[in-house]
Amino acid sequence: MPETTPQKEVGRPASNLPPLSLHIPEPRYRPGDTPDFGDIEVPAVEATPRPGEATKPDAMRELCYGLVRVLDFDGQAKGQWDPRLSPERLRSMLRNMMLTRAFDDRMFRAQRQGKTSFYMKCTGEEATSVASTMAIDRTDMVFPSYRQQGILITRDYPLIQMMNQIYSNRGDHLLGRQLPIMYSAPEHGFFSVSGNLATQYPQAVGWAMASASKGDSRIATVWCGEGSSAEGDFHSALTFATVYNAPVIFNVVNNQWAISSFSGFAGGERTTFAARAVGYGIAGLRVDGNDPLAVYAATQWAADRARTNNGPTLIEHFTYRSEGHSTSDDPSAYRAADEATAWPFGDPIARLKQHLITLGEWDEERHAAQAKELDELVKTTQKQSEKLGILGHGMHQPFETMFEDVFEEMPWHLKEQCDQMLAEQEAKFGPDWKPE
Amino acid sequence: MMAETKTMNMIEAINSAMDVMLERDPATVVMGEDVGFFGGVFRATAGLQRKHGKTRVFDTPINECGIIGVAVGMGAYGLRPVPEIQFADYIYPGLDQLVSEAARLRYRSANDFICPMTVRTPFGGGIFGGQTHSQSPESIMTHICGVKTVIPSNPYDAKGLLIAAIEDNDPVVFLEPKRIYNGPFSGYYDRPVEPWSKHDASAVPEGYYRIDLGKAATVRAGEALTILAYGTMVHVTKTIVEEMGIDAEILDLRTLLPLDIEAIEASVKKTGRCLIIHEATRTSGFGAELAALVQERCFYHLEAPVERVTGFDTPYPHSLEWAYFPGPVRIATALTKILKD
Numbered sequence: 001m002p003e004t005t006p007q008k009e010v011g012r013p014a015s016n017l018p019p020l021s022l023h024i025p026e027p028r029y030r031p032g033d034t035p036d037f038g039d040i041e042v043p044a045v046e047a048t049p050r051p052g053e054a055t056k057p058d059a060m061r062e063l064c065y066g067l068v069r070v071l072d073f074d075g076q077a078k079g080q081w082d083p084r085l086s087p088e089r090l091r092s093m094l095r096n097m098m099l100t101r102a103f104d105d106r107m108f109r110a111q112r113q114g115k116t117s118f119y120m121k122c123t124g125e126e127a128t129s130v131a132s133t134m135a136i137d138r139t140d141m142v143f144p145s146y147r148q149q150g151i152l153i154t155r156d157y158p159l160i161q162m163m164n165q166i167y168s169n170r171g172d173h174l175l176g177r178q179l180p181i182m183y184s185a186p187e188h189g190f191f192s193v194s195g196n197l198a199t200q201y202p203q204a205v206g207w208a209m210a211s212a213s214k215g216d217s218r219i220a221t222v223w224c225g226e227g228s229s230a231e232g233d234f235h236s237a238l239t240f241a242t243v244y245n246a247p248v249i250f251n252v253v254n255n256q257w258a259i260s261s262f263s264g265f266a267g268g269e270r271t272t273f274a275a276r277a278v279g280y281g282i283a284g285l286r287v288d289g290n291d292p293l294a295v296y297a298a299t300q301w302a303a304d305r306a307r308t309n310n311g312p313t314l315i316e317h318f319t320y321r322s323e324g325h326s327t328s329d330d331p332s333a334y335r336a337a338d339e340a341t342a343w344p345f346g347d348p349i350a351r352l353k354q355h356l357i358t359l360g361e362w363d364e365e366r367h368a369a370q371a372k373e374l375d376e377l378v379k380t381t382q383k384q385s386e387k388l389g390i391l392g393h394g395m396h397q398p399f400e401t402m403f404e405d406v407f408e409e410m411p412w413h414l415k416e417q418c419d420q421m422l423a424e425q426e427a428k429f430g431p432d433w434k435p436e
Numbered sequence: 437m438m439a440e441t442k443t444m445n446m447i448e449a450i451n452s453a454m455d456v457m458l459e460r461d462p463a464t465v466v467m468g469e470d471v472g473f474f475g476g477v478f479r480a481t482a483g484l485q486r487k488h489g490k491t492r493v494f495d496t497p498i499n500e501c502g503i504i505g506v507a508v509g510m511g512a513y514g515l516r517p518v519p520e521i522q523f524a525d526y527i528y529p530g531l532d533q534l535v536s537e538a539a540r541l542r543y544r545s546a547n548d549f550i551c552p553m554t555v556r557t558p559f560g561g562g563i564f565g566g567q568t569h570s571q572s573p574e575s576i577m578t579h580i581c582g583v584k585t586v587i588p589s590n591p592y593d594a595k596g597l598l599i600a601a602i603e604d605n606d607p608v609v610f611l612e613p614k615r616i617y618n619g620p621f622s623g624y625y626d627r628p629v630e631p632w633s634k635h636d637a638s639a640v641p642e643g644y645y646r647i648d649l650g651k652a653a654t655v656r657a658g659e660a661l662t663i664l665a666y667g668t669m670v671h672v673t674k675t676i677v678e679e680m681g682i683d684a685e686i687l688d689l690r691t692l693l694p695l696d697i698e699a700i701e702a703s704v705k706k707t708g709r710c711l712i713i714h715e716a717t718r719t720s721g722f723g724a725e726l727a728a729l730v731q732e733r734c735f736y737h738l739e740a741p742v743e744r745v746t747g748f749d750t751p752y753p754h755s756l757e758w759a760y761f762p763g764p765v766r767i768a769t770a771l772t773k774i775l776k777d
Contacts, residue, residue, distance in 0.1 A: 143509075174546045184545040191512060192545035196536045202502050203537070206509025206517075213465070213491040220509075232529070236502030243497055405543045406582050408550070408605045411650065411694035 025264030029336035037344050045069045050080035050297075053305040057283045064274040064284035067318065070293035073346065075354035081297040083135075087361035093134055093292055094352045094362070095370065097126040100150040101349060102374040103159065106382055107166055111180075111327045115390040116166050118180045122147045124322035124340065127292035127348035128253050129223075130154050132315075135299035136221060136249075141211075143191045143204035143222040146181055147253065155188045159381045169389030170396035175404075180391075197228035201237035201250070208248035208306075209240070219247040219306040221299075226273050226316075227258020230266045238280045238314070247306035249299065250314040252276075253289065255321035260334040274316035282312045289317030290345040292352050319345070399425055439641040445632040446617045449591035449640045450480050450556070453598035454518060456644050458488045461516060464602060466493045468503060468520030468556075477522060478558055478617060500530035504555065508537050511551040518602055524559035524611060525571045538607040539582030554601045558614035560668055560715055561752050562621060562761060570752035572667075572716035577609045578693045578725065584608040584649055585692040589616070589670040590637035593690060596647030604649060613667035623672035623763045652696035654703075658683040661709035661774060664700060664726055666690065669713045669762065676767045682775070684711075692722055700726070701733050708739040711774050715762055718746040740777030745770045 012019065029035040048068050051060045070082050077084075085093070104121040111119040122129065129150025133142070142151055152162060164171035166180040174184060184192035191207075194200060204222035211218050224234060229252050241248055252273045256263050266273075277284025283305060287298045295317060302313035322340040324331045356362030389396045403410060403418040410418070425433070444452060457464045466481055466488075472495035475482030485493040496503050500521055507517035521527045527534070538551040561570030577585040586601055586608055588594035594612070601608040615621050619629045632638040655670055660683040665673045670688045677684045685703050689696065704710045710730045712723040723744040730742050745762045753760055 178544055184548045186548045192549050199537050202505025203509035206506030207513045210510040210513035210515045232501050236499045239497050239499055240502045240506050405547055
């Protein structure tokens, strides 16, 4: 055993002052506990006023600590925030959310069947992507995090392209370079998903600054989770946004869990995430993220504000991550099993369905038929996608694509390495081998 | 045909490059701490805001993550951002945006999005900057796949290379050797600084021209050995070689990535000896990469082991700066050894 130099003794010098104590946050419920969220404050739907879109941030601080709601738990839309959408719009919103869920279920299963390496569902959080995307222009630029598949679905991005990316098959326009669900769709105003957390935050601000400096009318929106709001990038972004009054909407999807770390490890024990806006002097809204109409209304408010040069808004979507973080996660190891069902804000799809039924614009039969139709659509598309290959069954991209796009033009050292790799493949598979 | 030239130091040449690009390309924007009204702590952006307007040339918060991250977003919009990081030592808070975002964007999105950004930043010591204003992080940059690394050594090159960097559709880290902003450095800190006006490379065309990235320059042709250097060390090396009367061939690499391997190979095969000189710390420095390449490609032409002259593997010391710096004694010792071997 090598000798080690002992650390300087860490101890308490003699003192008659009381000892300090270190606080380590702890979630209220762990596996085996029965969760009870009865103490979460649920303000009445009518209780939250809707200020004008040009209101100064310090005159609307209360909204950072309250909860913007539209749908009550009986399916009625009420209050100043009611966006008064047509039944047709509401049905379209419902369909987008249902399609997102059907897609998630199918792709989750595909991963479990070994057809791809990884998948992430957004179950319970569909409203935060779908409703907010419906409230902005199709040409506005979105900078998603990894759980915003609802944006692509809402913008009618072809499902097969999403699946091709998930399978890294030969239809994958990202050439199998990215982990599943890290989509990129510029023609749908959807920035390349990074896989690093919150890096898209300052990028969205830069895009919005560019749009403003060019006298464009498009705005940017960006997403992260409450967990990654702890990243420096989040705070860099809010600083730049307030300094330049950038036309950007910051979405924090507070789904309570960052893998196994509850929101307390991002600072959620002592304040709301919407309240981060207060210190930066930007508008903040805290929204019931399981209420699609509240999400729509808040986003519409923020979009109007940004588009009229009244600056950025931070929206906290208060919601719950009903499933694991990803296919690599097992939430039963760290949280109580029944949290999702005990969550007092219900399920966004069920709530919008109930609202439409209350309006007399929907019924159980149509709902069941639509669910079946969407399942079929996803299943049929999946079959088409799988014809182009699944991960690990045949190599779908020409080998040399590995070296392309590192730079616009391939420099000599990459050409040399590419030649080396091709020679290795030839040694392995023989000279006549071609990708499937 | 040579356009009208003007005598410029490095700062003026760099300023002129940005001025030309702001004029030529409405997508170009210049930003960074203190770069706007004030014109930068080294004056590299002096007058640019007044001439091109506040939305083209502007100050930023003291937040390098934000500066580079925002520039990535501007690039995605279609702008051509030229952020300044006030000292290369301050680039680390922005490194994640550079390494994992700017450098990877084209690749990960298969050309959906690109990042045509040029990060300008003064680097290197010899100005009593202490450990947080003196570092040479070039090998950190060359280790990132997807970033080009450029280091000019004189006003003429600085302007032509910076224009080429700004026009490049990939991210470029443009490291400016601040010790030679105002004049080439002989390596003798106790001698007066010679101004750029006495140097041929201070004759800089006023308009647009570019020097392609990836091309080394032969500072001095010779037969006795090849010396690979860049930035400040080009001038220090030249001084010592001339003092010792050695017929050295000095290559100024100018771009570290992509590297001009052809020029290096041709020169080393001709001379049979190779000395690598940089100011950065030794271990895993860019000299290690150069030594490996020379050994791989020129082994049978070598008559002596490849030698490295570098800074030491310590933080840059404030008061002992000149004991740290790879100056005349260290270079002369290495030259004597490699010519004897």
